[in-house]
Amino acid sequence: MLEFDPEVTEEEWLQEPPRDAWGMWRSKPRRDRRRVDRKELLLIVALFRSVADLLTDPRALGMAPAVERYADEPGEPEAAAALDAAGEQVELAYDAQQPTRAATHAVAAARNLVSATHDSAQIIEMAVGARAAGRAGHEREPDWYECAEYRAAVAAHGLLMGRLIRDVFGNPFRPVVFSPSWRTGTATALARQMYETRDFSAMPILADALQDAGCDDTDALDHCRGSGPHVRGCWVVDLVLGKE
Numbered sequence: 001m002l003e004f005d006p007e008v009t010e011e012e013w014l015q016e017p018p019r020d021a022w023g024m025w026r027s028k029p030r031r032d033r034r035r036v037d038r039k040e041l042l043l044i045v046a047l048f049r050s051v052a053d054l055l056t057d058p059r060a061l062g063m064a065p066a067v068e069r070y071a072d073e074p075g076e077p078e079a080a081a082a083l084d085a086a087g088e089q090v091e092l093a094y095d096a097q098q099p100t101r102a103a104t105h106a107v108a109a110a111r112n113l114v115s116a117t118h119d120s121a122q123i124i125e126m127a128v129g130a131r132a133a134g135r136a137g138h139e140r141e142p143d144w145y146e147c148a149e150y151r152a153a154v155a156a157h158g159l160l161m162g163r164l165i166r167d168v169f170g171n172p173f174r175p176v177v178f179s180p181s182w183r184t185g186t187a188t189a190l191a192r193q194m195y196e197t198r199d200f201s202a203m204p205i206l207a208d209a210l211q212d213a214g215c216d217d218t219d220a221l222d223h224c225r226g227s228g229p230h231v232r233g234c235w236v237v238d239l240v241l242g243k244e
Helices: 010-014 021-027 038-048 063-072 077-095 101-111 117-135 148-169 185-197 203-212 218-225 235-241
Strands: none
Touching: 010 021, 021 148, 038 063, 038 117, 038 148, 063 077, 063 101, 077 101, 101 117, 117 148, 148 235, 185 203, 185 235, 203 218, 203 235, 218 235
16 A cells, blocks of 8 residues: 655646655655565666766676566565675675775665665765766865755756656656556557666657557656656556556
8 A cells, every 4th residue: 555645745746847856755655664665666776777887896786686676576585585695795895995985875875775765865866966076076075065066966866856756656646547448468568668678768659559549648648758757667657567
């Protein structure tokens, strides 16, 4: 069962560009804490991929794919074992010296992907800012996090974060009632291919397939035809595939 106790209004949730990504983060629907929150895990992995290029320690590289697998297969022993193994490796990376401040933050974010998603999201934001500050030559300054480059990068990341939250959760103030008749073979095949490859360029084609199946929900169709971004956990793709 989902818990939805928003601290932002529907208007603020839908605002483009997003102005309160952290308010949206705290407002997003949550699954019972006794169960794996698949959507939250997929969201944090999508956010993490924005800084994954900072990882230079190979021991930290396996965490994101392991979390994705675990999100979709929480009851599978092999998925749990793979997550444990990746966690052991990222702990070794976390204990080691990393080449830059940004890389240090990226490893810390990977370490917290499952155990503390909110902390991981905050660290990802810091990694984004640290990367920008480092590129501008502020890496070793005591107030590196106050430079203009840091603030600009964090602001841009907030836009991405808000849009990813909307991609994964849609509009929780007005959930779409998805008709099983829209789940045709064509629509399902398109959605599955995009999900498995992480290539969501066929979203407009999915909109056409849904419309051909009788879907007249403007929120779903507009989301498919919009500019994105789209990631694993996208609310329309999940509805087509019957995922929660």
